[in-house]
Amino acid sequence: MTSWEIFLQQLFNGLLVGSFYGLVAIGYSMVYGIIKLLNFAHADIYMCGAFSGLIILGFLNPYVGNEWLGIIIALLLSMVLVGLLGVVIQRVAYRPMLKAPRLSILITALAVSMILYNTVLLMTQGQYKPFTTGLTHESFYIGALRMTETRMVLLLAALVLMFLLHMFITRTMYGKAMRAIALDRDTCQLMGVNVYMIIAITFFVGSALAAAAGIMAGVYYGTVHFFMGFLIGLKAFTAAVIGGIGIIPGAMLGGLLLGLLEAFGTQIPFIGSSWRDVFTFVFLILFLIFKPNGLLGRIESERM
Amino acid sequence: MAEIKNNSQKNTPVGMIVEQLYLFFDNKVPRYLVMSAMTAFLIYLPLSSSRFTQEIMANLFFYVVVCLGLNIIVGFAGLLHLGYAAFFAVGAYTTGILSSVYGVNFWLTLPFSIIAAVIAGLAIGAPTLRLRGDYLAIVTLGFGEIIRLTVRNLEITGGAIGLIGIQRPVLFGVVLNQITHFYYLFFILAIIAIFVSYRLHDSRLGRAWEYIREDEDAASAMGINVVSTRLYAFIIGSAFGALAGSLYAAKMTAISPESFMFIHSVMILLAVVLGGMGKIPGVILGAVIVTLIPELSRDIGQFRLIIFAVLLLILMLYRPQGIWPERQGISTKL
Numbered sequence A: 001m002t003s004w005e006i007f008l009q010q011l012f013n014g015l016l017v018g019s020f021y022g023l024v025a026i027g028y029s030m031v032y033g034i035i036k037l038l039n040f041a042h043a044d045i046y047m048c049g050a051f052s053g054l055i056i057l058g059f060l061n062p063y064v065g066n067e068w069l070g071i072i073i074a075l076l077l078s079m080v081l082v083g084l085l086g087v088v089i090q091r092v093a094y095r096p097m098l099k100a101p102r103l104s105i106l107i108t109a110l111a112v113s114m115i116l117y118n119t120v121l122l123m124t125q126g127q128y129k130p131f132t133t134g135l136t137h138e139s140f141y142i143g144a145l146r147m148t149e150t151r152m153v154l155l156l157a158a159l160v161l162m163f164l165l166h167m168f169i170t171r172t173m174y175g176k177a178m179r180a181i182a183l184d185r186d187t188c189q190l191m192g193v194n195v196y197m198i199i200a201i202t203f204f205v206g207s208a209l210a211a212a213a214g215i216m217a218g219v220y221y222g223t224v225h226f227f228m229g230f231l232i233g234l235k236a237f238t239a240a241v242i243g244g245i246g247i248i249p250g251a252m253l254g255g256l257l258l259g260l261l262e263a264f265g266t267q268i269p270f271i272g273s274s275w276r277d278v279f280t281f282v283f284l285i286l287f288l289i290f291k292p293n294g295l296l297g298r299i300e301s302e303r304m
Numbered sequence B: 001m002a003e004i005k006n007n008s009q010k011n012t013p014v015g016m017i018v019e020q021l022y023l024f025f026d027n028k029v030p031r032y033l034v035m036s037a038m039t040a041f042l043i044y045l046p047l048s049s050s051r052f053t054q055e056i057m058a059n060l061f062f063y064v065v066v067c068l069g070l071n072i073i074v075g076f077a078g079l080l081h082l083g084y085a086a087f088f089a090v091g092a093y094t095t096g097i098l099s100s101v102y103g104v105n106f107w108l109t110l111p112f113s114i115i116a117a118v119i120a121g122l123a124i125g126a127p128t129l130r131l132r133g134d135y136l137a138i139v140t141l142g143f144g145e146i147i148r149l150t151v152r153n154l155e156i157t158g159g160a161i162g163l164i165g166i167q168r169p170v171l172f173g174v175v176l177n178q179i180t181h182f183y184y185l186f187f188i189l190a191i192i193a194i195f196v197s198y199r200l201h202d203s204r205l206g207r208a209w210e211y212i213r214e215d216e217d218a219a220s221a222m223g224i225n226v227v228s229t230r231l232y233a234f235i236i237g238s239a240f241g242a243l244a245g246s247l248y249a250a251k252m253t254a255i256s257p258e259s260f261m262f263i264h265s266v267m268i269l270l271a272v273v274l275g276g277m278g279k280i281p282g283v284i285l286g287a288v289i290v291t292l293i294p295e296l297s298r299d300i301g302q303f304r305l306i307i308f309a310v311l312l313l314i315l316m317l318y319r320p321q322g323i324w325p326e327r328q329g330i331s332t333k334l
Helices: A003-035 A042-060 A067-097 A102-124 A149-171 A173-183 A185-190 A195-221 A228-243 A248-265 A273-290 B013-026 B028-048 B051-076 B084-101 B106-128 B133-153 B179-201 B204-214 B216-221 B226-252 B262-275 B280-296 B303-318
Strands: A139-142 A145-148
Touching (some): A003 A173, A003 A228, A042 A067, A042 A102, A042 A195, A067 A195, A067 B303, A145 A149, A149 A195, A149 A248, A185 A195, A195 A228, A228 A248, A248 A273, A273 B106, B051 B084, B051 B179, B051 B204, B051 B262, B051 B280, B084 B106, B084 B226, B084 B262, B106 B133, B106 B226, B133 B262, B179 B204, B179 B226, B179 B280, B216 B226, B262 B280
16 A cells, blocks of 8 residues: 555544544543533443444344444434433433532542443453454445445534534524533522523433444444443543533544544554553543643633 | 532431541551551461462552552543553563573663663653543553553564563572562552652642642742642652562562553552542552452453442542542641
């Protein structure tokens, strides 16, 4: 391959992986924006999404002839189911803690993460599960770029989801309420916004997007396992920080950027793929040193 | 932290008894009596117990040291640290490399392991402690994973297999290779850790940590440098961890990346939170619970972690201050 072809190939890979990061990062960013909580369980919600997609797909496959139709139904169903899971978690574990010290709610989030993670670990016996979709992986070329239909659709789907979310945040009443609560929760309450309902909706949307990313990652990589959320959780957080945590377009941008950085970073001969995750992390530290508010972030002053 | 449900337990009969017990132990005379009785018992224990008991107890002392180290960061300074096992690994690998590759005497590796932990603590803490506490949580979480990946990728750390043949320490001409030796070694270390923790807690620095934990803005207004004070907590805690890691390496003589998984960080944190963040006897109690319950309940296997997690959740929801919490105002009462 010529260097130009490698460049194109890595560009596409980076965008695709980056869009997964972006979808997960959105959930971190939304929750952080609205209740200033770093939701550790989010990465596990992503993993639960992948597994629920796998299970639903297992039920559907005999009945639905078309592979893509099956995946889309599984995707939508899982998004709803996992979205509800997110709402339940929020209701049980986070809502009673909203007024508690910050350390307590972080530990609660950690506990929820451990419960989800270990439950799936027990159920799957820690094994890798094949994510069978029945899709063919025939590749074709667009110019010099080797492509499969699957990857095209995945990238497209991720972008469509991001666009829909953007519309939801900027054009609907609920989106407006979310942005208002992020600015000032108490005033919103005084203005008659049902704050708890909006927080629940935020968790629903964030979790649903993470579930979608989980299923898409399952289709892309072909396997799912209980540990899949851990690293992507860290990376999605990095993406959220790069874009400016709490800012939703920032999370999308950060995800895509991080994906590209990783794709090109591993091409540097000295770094190589075994150091890929270390590379991401060093990047996070550098960002925290030099631009802690992220690319799109504003300098925030704490109100007392 | 304490205004939340601090009184909720007092209304039940059990709660009243527990309250009275806490009050009892907050007095100096009974506390010292109980402490000397326990010390005497623990010194005598290896003379009359099996190797298995000694192994568990040595492990327990070790956990006490690690938990007290983390308590400086989480309990005293109120910072959530999710990668404590990584600092532990820094210490263990520093000792491991110096001892097995370069043949340095074990005791001489300890200063190096502390220096390594301080450097790592500065690299992680300095950029993140300026920001909100949550950043530290995720960065330490990431750091834990990075250390594991790094020691797995590097050649000098023995890759995925790890290091073997770490020298046993020699003390007064005796090679420490019996479990009884390590029992006493860790016992002494635990006592030192408890002593240092108390001294830190009652020091000017300890009060500054408490102030920042309770009200960052007020502390800052009173002239406390929030960032550097937090950094002290982070570095001292990391050094504790590294020291414990070095001794762990000497006890095991072999270490591998899998000895320092995320789950270990979580268990240490769990012990601190369970017992009562900031309260030294509480943390020791937490360490006892976290080490002994798995030993007593080996049959339930993997359910253990789910049960622990549910326990943690319930604890946070109903008694966020832990089993044996720090009493408000006790350190300021003269």
